[in-house]
Amino acid sequence: MTGGDRQVFNNRTINKNAAPLNGDRARIQGEDTRKVKAPDFAYERPESLDQVFDLLERHGDEARILAGGQSLLATLNMRLSSPGLLVDIGRVPGLAGVARAGQTIRIGAMTRHCDLAAAPPVQAHLPLLARAVPHIAHPAIRNRGTIGGSVALADPAAELPACCLAMGATMVLASRGGERRVAAADFFQGLFRTVLEPHELLAAIEVPVPPAGSVAGFDELARRHGDYAIVGLAAQGVPAGAGWQGLALAFFGADDRPVLATAAAAVLAEGGGIAAAQAALDRDLDPPGDLNGDPATKRHLARVLLGRVVGAMAEGR
Amino acid sequence: MDGASMDRVRDVTLWVNGERVSRRVAVRTHLVDFLRVELELTGSHLGCEQGVCGACTVRVDGVAVRGCLMLAVQADGARVETIEGLSDSGAIADLQAAFHARNALQCGYCTPGMLVSAAELLAANPAPTRDEIRAHISGNYCRCTGYHAIVDAIETTAAARRGEGGAA
Ligand SMILES: Cc1cc2nc3c(=O)[nH]c(=O)nc-3n(C[C@H](O)[C@H](O)[C@H](O)COP(=O)(O)OP(=O)(O)OC[C@H]3O[C@@H](n4cnc5c(N)ncnc54)[C@H](O)[C@@H]3O)c2cc1C
Ligand code: FES
Ligand code: FES
Numbered sequence: 001m002t003g004g005d006r007q008v009f010n011n012r013t014i015n016k017n018a019a020p021l022n023g024d025r026a027r028i029q030g031e032d033t034r035k036v037k038a039p040d041f042a043y044e045r046p047e048s049l050d051q052v053f054d055l056l057e058r059h060g061d062e063a064r065i066l067a068g069g070q071s072l073l074a075t076l077n078m079r080l081s082s083p084g085l086l087v088d089i090g091r092v093p094g095l096a097g098v099a100r101a102g103q104t105i106r107i108g109a110m111t112r113h114c115d116l117a118a119a120p121p122v123q124a125h126l127p128l129l130a131r132a133v134p135h136i137a138h139p140a141i142r143n144r145g146t147i148g149g150s151v152a153l154a155d156p157a158a159e160l161p162a163c164c165l166a167m168g169a170t171m172v173l174a175s176r177g178g179e180r181r182v183a184a185a186d187f188f189q190g191l192f193r194t195v196l197e198p199h200e201l202l203a204a205i206e207v208p209v210p211p212a213g214s215v216a217g218f219d220e221l222a223r224r225h226g227d228y229a230i231v232g233l234a235a236q237g238v239p240a241g242a243g244w245q246g247l248a249l250a251f252f253g254a255d256d257r258p259v260l261a262t263a264a265a266a267v268l269a270e271g272g273g274i275a276a277a278q279a280a281l282d283r284d285l286d287p288p289g290d291l292n293g294d295p296a297t298k299r300h301l302a303r304v305l306l307g308r309v310v311g312a313m314a315e316g317r
Numbered sequence: 318m319d320g321a322s323m324d325r326v327r328d329v330t331l332w333v334n335g336e337r338v339s340r341r342v343a344v345r346t347h348l349v350d351f352l353r354v355e356l357e358l359t360g361s362h363l364g365c366e367q368g369v370c371g372a373c374t375v376r377v378d379g380v381a382v383r384g385c386l387m388l389a390v391q392a393d394g395a396r397v398e399t400i401e402g403l404s405d406s407g408a409i410a411d412l413q414a415a416f417h418a419r420n421a422l423q424c425g426y427c428t429p430g431m432l433v434s435a436a437e438l439l440a441a442n443p444a445p446t447r448d449e450i451r452a453h454i455s456g457n458y459c460r461c462t463g464y465h466a467i468v469d470a471i472e473t474t475a476a477a478r479r480g481e482g483g484a485a
Contacts, residue, residue: 037345037347037350037366038345038347039345040325040343040345041325041344041345042324042325042344043324043325043327043344043388043390044324045390045393066391069386069387069388069391070368070383070386073347073368073385073386073387073388074366074367074368074386076345077347077366077367077385077386078366078367085324086344088390088391090391114380134452137368137456138371138455138456138457139381139434139437139438139453139456140371140374140380140381140382140383140434140437140456141368141383141386141456143380143381143382144382144383144386144387224455225451225452225455226452226455226456
């Protein structure tokens with residue numbers, strides 16, 4: 001057997017003598033200087049929204065909400081951020097789950113990516129989300145990551161913020177004073193920036209049930225399956241003759257936030273066709289260059305995606 | 318211990334490979350450091366500690382997670398299964414044998430995480446295509462095998478479990 005085999009098949013049981021409960025304080029609390037690890041922080045696990053608001057009010061900017069931890073803990077491990085307090089909302093009742101009420105589907109902020117795609121109201125009415133989720137990271141990350149975390153983080157290359165924009169979603173922000181509702185188009189303010197205030201929690205995302213006949217389209221270009229997109233497109237609309245009704249084209253990875261391509265959508269709405277829409281895209285997008293390519297490359301990729309996604313939608317794929 | 322540092326440690330109780338464990342942990346300790354340092358279960362590995370490589374993949378309450386992106390305190394009350402427990406129970410013995418037979422491991426660093434990921438796929442999808450297998454393990458880096466043998470081993474195991482031994 002190779003060394004590798006031993007790693008796998010060498011069974012071990014828990015060493016009961018390793019560290020007695022309440023043991024060696026220096027070791028438990030001490031700065032582990034051997035490796036780069038998360039900085040020290042305090043941790044609270046509130047069990048009600050009231051307790052969450054207490055903590056956010058008391059600690060202000062120092063407090064950071066911990067949802068799925070799939071972005072936050074990575075940045076802490078890299079020491080890119082050092083909050084004084086993590087407020088773990090993982091056990092606050094009522095924050096997870098997807099339910100339909102009339103013409104609105106309410107998605108709780110703590111709904112994990114894996115549960116989102118499988119939720120019956122999503123399967124029945126929001127095919128855009130069901131299509132987008134498999135593109136987010138990898139299965140083990142989707143088992144923990146949440147839609148609220150993804151939307152609150154506002155990574156410009158993330159799938160779900162763009163889907164929210166395309167679906168005309170409304171963000172429900174909760175604080176001690178009550179709830180306020182902000183349209184997705186106003187929620188995203190820039191690179192990792194939203195209108196969320198430090199004393200607020202993103203509680204839910206409300207999505208209107210799309211009209212009858214609505215079709216969804218989604219695709220992205222990434223170097224590797226599961227990577228953040230170089231450029232991506234989330235689209236939704238109702239075919240009407242040669243044109244479209246209520247067509248929304250939300251690009252991601254194309255600016256500092258998800259962007260609605262309104263000029264291209266207007267061309268398509270009037271039956272102008274894909275080539276004309278691709279030309280109009282230059283008026284909608286002004287992508288900054290990044291490690292994945294210069295602005296011209298990104299514009300090109302956006303045109304390619306528009307052709308693929310809208311082409312597939314028109315053919316009912 | 319002064320008041321300021323009290324909120325930086327916490328008592329947790331969890332079930333690790335079926336065994337009840339209670340410990341006081343620094344809240345910043347992630348689950349795999351807890352398993353490796355505190356419990357000396359060194360089968361779960363750490364590659365990147367930023368969620369990218371998958372070497373730390375363990376099962377928490379029945380689902381595969383990144384052990385480096387979960388705090389030990391978040392696992393308070395949870396059932397954690399590591400490669401040690403999965404091996405002992407024999408639950409994935411066929412998958413492990415297929416990895417061995419197909420040379421799907423060389424240094425073995427990625428293997429515990431790879432096995433946890435593969436086991437989750439096989440439980441959800443008894444007949445995955447090679448593309449589906451590749452998509453599912455896309456978050457588990459292997460620097461040795463080139464993946465082909467790993468895909469073979471997972472495919473073979475799926476076929477054998479369906480009673481189609483010798484396929485693939
Ligand atoms: C290797 C890797 C690859 C990834 N690839 C992708 C990808 O391709 N596409 C993608 O979209 N994501 C990707 N992710 C990120 C993943 O989707 C995260 O789950 C998501 O971005 C954040 O969700 P979370 O629940 O884990 O949030 P956390 O990490 O817990 O929190 C993220 C931020 O949001 C804040 N926050 C969380 N919830 C709330 C709330 N309810 N109200 C207010 N603020 C809140 C936190 O304070 C924090 O600042 C990847 C992650 C990793 C590690
Ligand atoms: S160590 Fe957790 S993903 Fe690399
Ligand atoms: S066997 Fe060496 S990293 Fe996979």
